[in-house]
Amino acid sequence: MIAHLKPSSNDPLSVAVRVEAVEKAYRRGRTSTPVLNGVDLTVAAGECVFLAGPSGSGKTTLLSIVGCILTADRGRVQILGEDVLSLDAARRVRMRRDRIGFVFQRFHLIRGLTALENVAVPLRLRGTSSQAASRRARELLESVGLGDQGAAHPQNLSAGQCQRVALARALANDPELILADEPTASLDAANGPEVMKLLRRLTTNQGRTAIVVTHDQRIFPFADRVLWLENGRVVETEQLASPSPAGVGAQRVES
Amino acid sequence: MWTIALKTLIADRGKLATALVGVVFSIVLVNVQGGLFLGFIKKAGLLADCGEADIWVGHKHMTTIDFPQDIPRRWVHRIRSLPGVKRAEPYIIGQTNMSLPSGGFELVVVVGVDRESLLGNAWNVVQGRPDAILRPDGVIIDQCDLEKLEQPKMGEVREVGGRRARIVAFSHGIKSFLVTPYVFTTHERAAAYVQKDPSFCSYYLVQLEPGASPDEVCASIRQRVPQLDAFPRHVYSRISANYWLTRSGLGISFGAATLIGLFVGLVIVAQTLYSLVLDRLAEFGTLKAIGATESQVYRILFLQATIMALVGSLIGLALAAAIQHFFSTPVALIFVPAWLSLGSCGLVLVICLIASLLPYLRIRKIDPVMVLQS
Numbered sequence: 001m002i003a004h005l006k007p008s009s010n011d012p013l014s015v016a017v018r019v020e021a022v023e024k025a026y027r028r029g030r031t032s033t034p035v036l037n038g039v040d041l042t043v044a045a046g047e048c049v050f051l052a053g054p055s056g057s058g059k060t061t062l063l064s065i066v067g068c069i070l071t072a073d074r075g076r077v078q079i080l081g082e083d084v085l086s087l088d089a090a091r092r093v094r095m096r097r098d099r100i101g102f103v104f105q106r107f108h109l110i111r112g113l114t115a116l117e118n119v120a121v122p123l124r125l126r127g128t129s130s131q132a133a134s135r136r137a138r139e140l141l142e143s144v145g146l147g148d149q150g151a152a153h154p155q156n157l158s159a160g161q162c163q164r165v166a167l168a169r170a171l172a173n174d175p176e177l178i179l180a181d182e183p184t185a186s187l188d189a190a191n192g193p194e195v196m197k198l199l200r201r202l203t204t205n206q207g208r209t210a211i212v213v214t215h216d217q218r219i220f221p222f223a224d225r226v227l228w229l230e231n232g233r234v235v236e237t238e239q240l241a242s243p244s245p246a247g248v249g250a251q252r253v254e255s
Numbered sequence: 256m257w258t259i260a261l262k263t264l265i266a267d268r269g270k271l272a273t274a275l276v277g278v279v280f281s282i283v284l285v286n287v288q289g290g291l292f293l294g295f296i297k298k299a300g301l302l303a304d305c306g307e308a309d310i311w312v313g314h315k316h317m318t319t320i321d322f323p324q325d326i327p328r329r330w331v332h333r334i335r336s337l338p339g340v341k342r343a344e345p346y347i348i349g350q351t352n353m354s355l356p357s358g359g360f361e362l363v364v365v366v367g368v369d370r371e372s373l374l375g376n377a378w379n380v381v382q383g384r385p386d387a388i389l390r391p392d393g394v395i396i397d398q399c400d401l402e403k404l405e406q407p408k409m410g411e412v413r414e415v416g417g418r419r420a421r422i423v424a425f426s427h428g429i430k431s432f433l434v435t436p437y438v439f440t441t442h443e444r445a446a447a448y449v450q451k452d453p454s455f456c457s458y459y460l461v462q463l464e465p466g467a468s469p470d471e472v473c474a475s476i477r478q479r480v481p482q483l484d485a486f487p488r489h490v491y492s493r494i495s496a497n498y499w500l501t502r503s504g505l506g507i508s509f510g511a512a513t514l515i516g517l518f519v520g521l522v523i524v525a526q527t528l529y530s531l532v533l534d535r536l537a538e539f540g541t542l543k544a545i546g547a548t549e550s551q552v553y554r555i556l557f558l559q560a561t562i563m564a565l566v567g568s569l570i571g572l573a574l575a576a577a578i579q580h581f582f583s584t585p586v587a588l589i590f591v592p593a594w595l596s597l598g599s600c601g602l603v604l605v606i607c608l609i610a611s612l613l614p615y616l617r618i619r620k621i622d623p624v625m626v627l628q629s
Contacts, residue, residue, distance in 0.1 A: 064624045069622075093546055
């Protein structure tokens with residue numbers, strides 16, 4: 001069963017992501033290239049926020065920092081109530097594994113594993129038994145409409161199906177936060193919106209928070225809010241709907 | 256982890272096959288090369304290993320079976336009188352020439368046994384009878400030396416040490432370490448062939464009473480006759496083998512060849528694992544991104560290396576057993592004891608695990624952010 005996470009305004013965790021004055025620079029030798037220059041970002045629990053902007057604007061870097069993959073040079077990053085900059089490497093790994101789900105542009109499914117086994121990977125990493133992991137993976141595949149494709153290998157699935165498997169994998173450990181990096185970039189015009197519809201249905205509509213990096217303006221209607229980044233700063237916020245799950249955006253997607 | 260490790264390994268069959276070739280190569284090489292070496296060196300102690308004596312007694316400085324020092328034959332009575340000794344008989348080993356039909360000569364090792372007990376006589380006699388050496392001029396030679404001795408026939412007369420010798424029986428598989436043909440005959444005749452004083456011999460072969468301790472009897476012999484030394488047969492066999500190992504450098508040359516083979520296997524396995532990892536950097540990055548710990552990532556590599564080692568070892572052992580079955584002969588004996596097979600598998604497993612460290616070091620450097628940036 002997929003848990004329904006209901007955010008509450010009284011809950012201190014009702015703010016899922018809080019990023020304050022975050023700076024990040026990539027260093028190569030003595031050269032330092034600033035990527036984020038004092039970014040502020042707050043995402044409410046259950047909200048679906050898109051990060052848009054030109055290449056090099058820092059979208060993926062910001063997503064990586066929120067996903068505990070990168071650490072910020074300066075600033076404050078609070079994810080799901082945890083000050084992640086103070087976490088050691090092992091706790092950041094646990095945070096990623098247990099509380100955050102990732103959807104990648106190129107799916108990054110493991111070759112040699114079936115769709116079912118791919119979905120079960122995060123569960124197995126967490127120590128879930130093989131049987132329980134398979135049962136949960138089967139449920140998730142059914143929820144993304146691939147219940148009959150469990151035995152299929154990624155190379156035998158279409159791009160849209162692969163992204164759905166990747167989405168099911170991201171949900172395996174029932175995370176509170178979903179981070180998606182260009183989830184529709186490798187999909188055609190028909191599959192892109194389909195995957196986004198699914199992503200909204202299985203994430204924010206069930207109380208999960210989602211942050212999506214995208215260039216694809218066709219899917220903007222699926223966002224509650226779109227943040228524009230340029231030169232490592234948020235330069236514009238476009239409110240498309242009141243925050244889901246009760247928000248207009250979510251209702252529009254479902255309709 | 257097991258499923259991930261196994262299935263991702265099988266998914267890349269080409270590379271898996273390459274890695275298995277490396278492991279199989281190492282296992283076959285260690286077992287066949289090692290088996291040839293052990294088979295070869297085993298011949299140095301063949302008379303002790305396959306004879307019926309429990310203890311070999313010889314000169315104080317006895318070093319190897321085929322190069323004995325003379326000892327007085329009469330001292331055998333002192334040994335016979337010791338407790339635990341059932342039988343002690345003189346035994347003679349010496350070298351001389353055998354005439355060939357072509358007019359040439361071949362160096363042979365003459366072995367003379369006590370005519371009453373025939374202790375230490377040829378075994379595995381396949382044509383004729385072992386006691387045929389009691390017949391006038393009777394000698395036994397081995398079938399493995401037929402070519403070298405220019406195809407002697409049963410009953411044929413040759414000259415050994417300038418004296419008549421009639422071939423009365425053939426054994427099979429008694430091949431000396433020095434590839435010099437053995438000629439078995441009686442003690443007196445052997446002394447005549449090698450022109451040795453018959454009142455001297457090379458060894459006393461001792462058989463023990465049931466329950467007697469070989470080590471204790473050896474100690475009694477040393478105490479009773481301080482000019483002599485005595486060893487249980489397996490000990491003297493090992494001493495003889497060590498003599499050739501240390502004096503000839505055989506161990507170094509065989510060992511070096513085997514180590515080179517192992518090294519080549521190691522390089523193949525390491526290179527294959529490394530290229531497997533290079534092909535899958537994004538997948539390992541994904542695993543790290545979605546929460547795999549360093550130890551879980553290493554466990555995948557560890558399991559893959561173990562799978563390759565085990566599967567490769569099984570195939571390699573089967574291949575080595577087939578080679579042993581079809582190609583081992585008394586001349587080129589391939590002797591593969593269980594410890595060599597198990598040891599080679601253990602060694603290859605260790606090598607594979609060491610080989611897996613190289614790609615692990617590469618994986619450690621993978622930043623999971625690459626998955627988001629690709």
